[in-house]
Amino acid sequence: MDLFDDLPEPSQSTGESRIQSPKADDRGSKRKLEPCHDEKEVEEKKWEEKKVCKGLPSLKGYFAARRGERDEMQDAHVLLPDINSCLSSLPAQVSRVAYFAVFDGHGGARASRFAAEHLHHTLALKFPKGVTENLDKLVKKCLLDTFRQTDEDFLKKASSQKPAWKDGTTATCVLVVNEMVYVANLGDSRAVLCRMEQEEKVNEKKCVTLALSKEHNPTIYEERMRIQRAGGTVRDGRVLGVLEVSRSIGDGQYKRCGVISTPDLRRCQLNPNDRFILLACDGLFKVFSAEEAVQFVVSVLEDGTLERKEGQTEEESHYEAACQRLANEAVRRGCADNVTVILVSIGF
Template sequence: MDLFDDLPEPTQTSVAPPVQDEEDRRFKRRRDDEEEEEEEEKDEIKKVCREGLPRLRGYAAARRGERDEMQDAHVLMPDMSSCLSSLPGHVSRVSYFAVFDGHGGARASRFAAENLHLNLAKKFPSGDAENLDKLLKKCLLDTFRQTDEDFLKKASSQKPAWKDGSTATCVLVVDDTVYAANLGDSRAVLCRTEAAAADGQRKSVTLALSKEHNPTIYEERMRIQRAGGTVRDGRVLGVLEVSRSIGDGQYKRCGVISTPDVRRCQLTANDRFILLACDGLFKVFSADEAVKFVLSVLQEASVEQKDELTEEELRFEAACQQLASEAVRRGCADNVTVILVSVCH
């Protein structure tokens, strides 16, 4: 093979006059300047896009409750771009937030927290992706399946085999579009304010971003029974509280699956925050009550000042911590993990 195959053939053998060299250099400089300007223009366009997006910041609080071990795990990635090899052409930002509620041990929840976003990054659409919405939904479905398969492979290779399982509730924000994917009974909700009522007060609305999966729901129970499993006392085989999960290898033959529900939602100027939490919170709070509790803390007059945080950030941090503590105070004996994602315009 000729080492110079990919070099252009010379057009002439004689040495070009110096004036031609000078012209070539001027042309090359002009072309380089034009390319540089084009790159700067692209960066500027992307910067304008980024500046028009809502600012997202994540806050997390975790309480062990009365359990011997903390089996929850969580991930906050307001900017996930460092994990991605490239972004689709018109996308400026990707954010990722997730909560995992383990059962039978903490290994499945920790594994999912460490690996699910990495699998997502590998499968993430790139280039000038057509029909990005469809591709992202497929990407999330494939990511959950891959993470489950990888954990089950690792779990079955242990002696004795691991029997851990975990719920998973993930929120992926691509520019200003939210994709929520979940398994099990951890939940995600969005707080949106509506136009002012007759009395001038703005009303907050709680929008569900996730769907609960437990064996008492008709479709879930039917799938489990068709697979040869049974539902007793609201549990799979009278033991497992959820009908979809990562891990739980011993229940996969009974119809417990790792296919998430995926929902899409466009962020608006009226959105205040996204709340993700495990069922420990929702055992003692309804979704509406949790949202109202957060809003009440955000409206409190005084917050303790810290140099590195703005007043708005301090309020969200306080709301997140107080919500988790209040769940324990109300008698939740389970682990409690809360993630609050502020949406600032």
């Protein structure tokens, strides 16, 4: 089964055309005939024209972090609305690449900080280059290879220490290529999308919450079976009675027990009905359902009494306030864990 899990299309058509990655006409052949030099130039010119004419969604990231009752902050995050400068070259059909991520460390903060510092640089090195015919497939391979490499690099560094580091981290990464969102995640940090949908028989739009990630814990049947086949056990909902997640970066001592660093991948094409993406560690979702968190953010965004901060637009002030208030409310509701919240506003 393809690791990609496409989210449903919006119920209301926006009428806006979308660029699709070119596909091979002859899927049965082992090697596709290469176009002649002139055909390549014409094709590249067409892509360049589309890049110029195509309107891309504007993306802005906001974050809030709370230590809670923990002794240290073990979460890490990255906000890069435009990482084009990190890429040596872009495929002809790509105009913009953005990256947002949250990492929830356990056993220490070293794995989460390592992933926050290195994962997007590894991704940039592995990102597709030049003229490509199946961008989705190449981005999928790039993400899988990036997570594997980041895990291997951290484990190599961790094992060289004395004593060896035993840190691990979840990872939820949102990669936006033009208007396509790719989400790669390990563990129990989550990403959700707020999409406005037209209500039937009512001339109003309602907020719909779409899951962009999949949780990995050893109580899930497929995860538990993999762990048991590898010789591990699940006790009290944890690997060997200790580790609460079944996939992670790091956790070298549990890799022999079936804990893996292969992420689940999902993709979703953004459209003008989309309002924002919410990324957060499990500290938020221990006290909020995804729907409650999205509705909480929407209520702040629609608060007409909120004062605008100097130097900020009204939208920026509202998103920053929504981010901070959501993190504060998680603590107020009794979450003792670290809480990190990222909001990515979407504008067309």
